[in-house]
Amino acid sequence: MKKEDLKAAFEMITGTGFTKASGFEVREFEEGAVTLVLTPREDLTQFMGYVHAGVVTGLADHAAGAAYASVLPEGRVCLTIELKINFLKPATGDKLAAEAKVISGGGTIGVVHSNVYGEKDGVRTLCATAIVTLRAISAG
Amino acid sequence: MKKEDLKAAFEMITGTGFTKASGFEVREFEEGAVTLVLTPREDLTQFMGYVHAGVVTGLADHAAGAAYASVLPEGRVCLTIELKINFLKPATGDKLAAEAKVISGGGTIGVVHSNVYGEKDGVRTLCATAIVTLRAISAG
Amino acid sequence: MKKEDLKAAFEMITGTGFTKASGFEVREFEEGAVTLVLTPREDLTQFMGYVHAGVVTGLADHAAGAAYASVLPEGRVCLTIELKINFLKPATGDKLAAEAKVISGGGTIGVVHSNVYGEKDGVRTLCATAIVTLRAISAG
Amino acid sequence: MKKEDLKAAFEMITGTGFTKASGFEVREFEEGAVTLVLTPREDLTQFMGYVHAGVVTGLADHAAGAAYASVLPEGRVCLTIELKINFLKPATGDKLAAEAKVISGGGTIGVVHSNVYGEKDGVRTLCATAIVTLRAISAG
Numbered sequence: 001m002k003k004e005d006l007k008a009a010f011e012m013i014t015g016t017g018f019t020k021a022s023g024f025e026v027r028e029f030e031e032g033a034v035t036l037v038l039t040p041r042e043d044l045t046q047f048m049g050y051v052h053a054g055v056v057t058g059l060a061d062h063a064a065g066a067a068y069a070s071v072l073p074e075g076r077v078c079l080t081i082e083l084k085i086n087f088l089k090p091a092t093g094d095k096l097a098a099e100a101k102v103i104s105g106g107g108t109i110g111v112v113h114s115n116v117y118g119e120k121d122g123v124r125t126l127c128a129t130a131i132v133t134l135r136a137i138s139a140g
Numbered sequence: 141m142k143k144e145d146l147k148a149a150f151e152m153i154t155g156t157g158f159t160k161a162s163g164f165e166v167r168e169f170e171e172g173a174v175t176l177v178l179t180p181r182e183d184l185t186q187f188m189g190y191v192h193a194g195v196v197t198g199l200a201d202h203a204a205g206a207a208y209a210s211v212l213p214e215g216r217v218c219l220t221i222e223l224k225i226n227f228l229k230p231a232t233g234d235k236l237a238a239e240a241k242v243i244s245g246g247g248t249i250g251v252v253h254s255n256v257y258g259e260k261d262g263v264r265t266l267c268a269t270a271i272v273t274l275r276a277i278s279a280g
Numbered sequence: 281m282k283k284e285d286l287k288a289a290f291e292m293i294t295g296t297g298f299t300k301a302s303g304f305e306v307r308e309f310e311e312g313a314v315t316l317v318l319t320p321r322e323d324l325t326q327f328m329g330y331v332h333a334g335v336v337t338g339l340a341d342h343a344a345g346a347a348y349a350s351v352l353p354e355g356r357v358c359l360t361i362e363l364k365i366n367f368l369k370p371a372t373g374d375k376l377a378a379e380a381k382v383i384s385g386g387g388t389i390g391v392v393h394s395n396v397y398g399e400k401d402g403v404r405t406l407c408a409t410a411i412v413t414l415r416a417i418s419a420g
Numbered sequence: 421m422k423k424e425d426l427k428a429a430f431e432m433i434t435g436t437g438f439t440k441a442s443g444f445e446v447r448e449f450e451e452g453a454v455t456l457v458l459t460p461r462e463d464l465t466q467f468m469g470y471v472h473a474g475v476v477t478g479l480a481d482h483a484a485g486a487a488y489a490s491v492l493p494e495g496r497v498c499l500t501i502e503l504k505i506n507f508l509k510p511a512t513g514d515k516l517a518a519e520a521k522v523i524s525g526g527g528t529i530g531v532v533h534s535n536v537y538g539e540k541d542g543v544r545t546l547c548a549t550a551i552v553t554l555r556a557i558s559a560g
Binding site for chain 4: 221222224248249251271273275
Binding site: 022062 | 193
């Protein structure tokens with residue numbers, strides 16, 4: 001699949017289910033590097049008004065999946081085996097952006113670094129940092 | 141705070157924001173052991189129809205926070221520092237249940253095991269297993 | 281390979297390199313559940329006199345690898361993809377014991393819980409808890 | 421403590437116990453960024469001849485501890501709460517180098533990225549990537 005097709009396919013997937021309901025959008029889609037954003041709103045927050053850890057993790061994970069998928073051969077998709085994430089600062093801002101970069105993508109196991117930033121008035125703050133491990137499988 | 145008050149306070153928190161929007165409910169609330177459940181539905185799923193990793197993680201994390209909060213002295217709440225979670229089976233069923241148990245709760249750092257099960261027709265399947273690290277802070 | 285042969289093969293492997301130098305020993309070797317022990321000594325400690333995090337992690341990981349290997353079909357071995365470990369109490373005692381149990385072992389990915397206990401005067405203290413993810417490969 | 425004193429104190433600590441026995445050496449010691457190296461040898465390896473996961477993790481962790489300690493105020497030391505590490509390539513080479521960088525160091529919790537490289541004939545290969553969470557405590 002060409003990069004434009006891959007991006008379109010990923011945007012279609014993102015426009016369904018949880019990622020649609022949470023307003024995830026694709027900002028950048030390069031080979032091995034994908035950035036997703038969401039706009040914080042009341043139904044995404046925890047009791048202090050920050051974006052809930054589950055949503056932050058979902059953004060980091062979804063970006064990681066796209067980044068690894070972008071380096072796979074045609075006919076291959078991927079699933080998350082496991083992830084780990086440190087929450088460094090309250091997840092808040094006009095936008096939340098998850099930047100995922102493939103660290104290791106050979107064969108059937110992918111490892112992706114995914115950082116989540118809060119963006120407000122032109123300032124970016126690192127809110128969370130994750131490592132995501134994925135497994136490539138046949139799309140069929 | 142007495143256990144019944146604690147449970148009520150936690151249910152109030154759970155009835156706001158992301159956890160309300162996702163339909164999280166408290167099934168069991170014991171000292172050091174909390175079980176939360178949700179009912180899978182379309183706006184919580186990923187592209188294959190299973191509950192999204194972000195929602196699964198949110199359920200595991202929210203249960204872990206309640207479990208650690210339940211062993212803290214009055215006037216103390218907690219925040220997640222980090223978590224790691226392995227996804228073992230597709231998260232699906234009539235209900236998804238996260239069972240959190242405090243492994244280490246002394247002082248200012250709590251460590252909680254949180255397992256997520258899919259429940260269907262009386263059968264429980266372990267879908268994900270997590271370790272969550274939390275920090276106790278003053279509620280003020 | 282029969283269980284006794286498997287155990288013997290694992291003991292041979294454990295009697296080489298780092299695990300030999302650190303005095304790792306097999307205490308129990310069941311299908312899907314392996315316990316290893318070591319005796320703390322000066323060249324395994326960090327500056328406070330407790331067993332170093334690297335050694336504790338090595339014990340937890342080596343036990344996890346054996347536990348997953350014990351459920352694999354003949355001709356398959358395994359490698360650790362990643363692990364995460366929480367250090368709960370100082371690692372000290374007459375013995376340190378890592379108990380590994382396979383949580384998910386199907387196909388090519390294994391997930392193992394590995395707990396490390398300090399043992400002193402008949403009392404066991406949980407020092408560390410880990411989740412280890414492994415990959416099965418052909419032995420050839 | 422001045423930077424030179426800090427480095428000397430850390431080298432003294434590294435020259436004891438497990439880190440001495442394993443031949444850990446300080447290559448760089450900057451504020452918030454520390455690189456340690458070791459020379460692979462037979463008593464540090466696993467059965468395939470690569471450096472054992474426990475030793476790789478110990479190097480990553482020890483570098484992380486030094487990096488966080490280097491940004492703490494006088495009279496404070498640190499302990500590892502937890503870590504997670506992905507093993508990407510066989511750990512081998514003339515040298516193994518762990519580069520640790522503090523990502524978040526405020527207050528009482530530090531988060532450090534620690535990457536481990538194999539170095540051979542002037543080529544560096546990323547073998548492992550870790551996130552380490554630490555807690556600051558009083559040195560007394």
